[in-house]
């Protein structure tokens with residue numbers, strides 16, 4: 281179990297870190313020409329340089345918790361605590377690469393079933409301990425930062441032992457999972473029943489069912505399978521007040537849908553111990569394909585038309601010209617130059633790659649859907665690249681975090697952020713967020729590249745996902761990104777009324793909590809605060825996440 285989560289891993293995505301990917305030297309040279317000089321072999325602090333204070337878990341609390349989960353599942357050693365000090369954002373990784381103090385929890389608890397989770401919360405409430413629910417620990421918004429919130433100590437509740445498929449109801453197409461099941465394991469367990477969830481975010485390998493629900497996650501095939509909240513039929517939630525179960529029917533008019541309070545609650549309103557999910561038949565056939573549109577405006581207009589006509593492929597992902605260019609650059613290779621020449625010959629001045637993927641029961645079924653989509657794309661002026669471009673994307677769909685490890689080792693600042701808005705505001709929002717990032721990050725010898733894609737489209741609007749690359753400012757690497765992220769969030773929050781949501785799928789965490797009131801209003805904040813008081817009267821659950829510390 282520890283292979284996926286120890287102190288060595290937590291400054292990178294994989295134990296091998298950058299060794300897990302190969303960036304061709306030509307690609308590194310071209311990148312440096314574009315953004316400024318890169319420094320191979322940027323130093324990483326030794327584990328012994330990371331400051332880990334003594335655990336402040338009171339002995340009486342430790343004894344009570346050991347009584348619930350077993351002494352061997354109350355971990356206070358340095359490695360276990362370092363391994364759960366935060367998520368996997370650029371700043372999380374950076375802080376673990378630099379010498380210094382980290383928000384290390386006082387203990388890590390490994391409960392074995394929902395009943396133990398419930399009893400752990402009751403014990404933590406008695407001893408006034410802050411509790412951070414921890415699934416895969418892939419949060420990129422400070423959602424698993426071990427904040428004490430004025431409590432005696434802070435414990436991380438690692439849900440990895442809640443790893444069972446509890447039941448499957450193939451007639452109703454429902455499955456009940458314990459919260460700590462990771463993405464690949466969930467799919468493996470469902471495949472044995474001929475079923476799938478179809479939820480494949482880029483963090484799939486590490487993230488868990490509970491984490492997906494707690495953050496309203498969106499997977500790469502969201503156009504086909506929906507966002508994770510669309511898949512949640514019911515929840516079992518442990519709270520300091522007692523256990524809360526929700527979801528007895530597919531739809532209900534019995535008042536407001538309180539499941540929505542659990543989905544997206546980010547560990548601040550309870551610990552999801554089981555989630556009942558809607559499942560689908562496992563697709564027998566998949567087909568991926570690439571197209572190119574000339575320019576962002578034409579590209580987004582084409583995706584909007586598909587979304588509004590109900591003709592989106594299950595995976596629909598449009599990259600802007602910068603993202604298309606940089607992803608081709610990072611692949612290196614002679615075929616890339618050939619492709620550039622081909623597109624120029626076809627009159628495409630500003631290539632924007634559109635990847636489409638269909639899942640279905642039969643070739644015929646996919647063929648019918650695909651034919652309609654391709655007809656509409658042809659009418660929109662798309663150039664078809666063929667299956668190899670789509671398959672190349674599929675083959676590398678989980679490469680992003682490994683590539684990030686390699687780019688971090690080259691001394692880069694590399695981070696992503698995301699939002700969503702209505703179609704009529706989409707271009708303005710992209711322009712303003714890009715400008716905020718570029719203005720904040722530009723410096724002599726450093727030119728940021730800000731790339732963008734749409735990977736989740738709806739009838740009324742779409743998400744925007746930005747990736748930023750530039751040489752790290754070694755004098756103040758943390759401040760460099762903190763200022764840029766703040767500028768981007770302020771652009772999204774707008775002045776007066778928001779241009780978009782502060783998060784389409786990464787959630788609020790601690791990082792976006794200051795912007796939540798701008799989106800849901802002070803009334804919204806007080807409704808959430810009242811809900812929190814109702815389930816967590818002493819405020820032990822995930823202090824500072826979702827709601828700012830009062």
Ligand SMILES: Cc1cc2nc3c(=O)[nH]c(=O)nc-3n(C[C@H](O)[C@H](O)[C@H](O)COP(=O)(O)OP(=O)(O)OC[C@H]3O[C@@H](n4cnc5c(N)ncnc54)[C@H](O)[C@@H]3O)c2cc1C
Pocket residue numbers: 367368369412413414415416417418419420423424439459460480481482483486487488489490491492493494495496497498499500545546547548550551552553680681785786787789822825
């Ligand atoms: C490289 C990378 C790529 C990513 N790609 C995507 C993507 O494509 N789509 C996407 O939606 N997100 C993505 N994310 C963000 C992240 O993976 C998601 O938010 C994911 O849903 C978190 O799941 P987790 O199990 O890792 O949760 P954690 O990171 O452990 O926790 C996330 C939040 O949920 C709470 N939580 C976790 N489990 C529970 C539980 N059982 N009960 C109550 N609260 C709980 C935590 O306290 C925390 O606030 C990405 C992150 C990384 C690092």
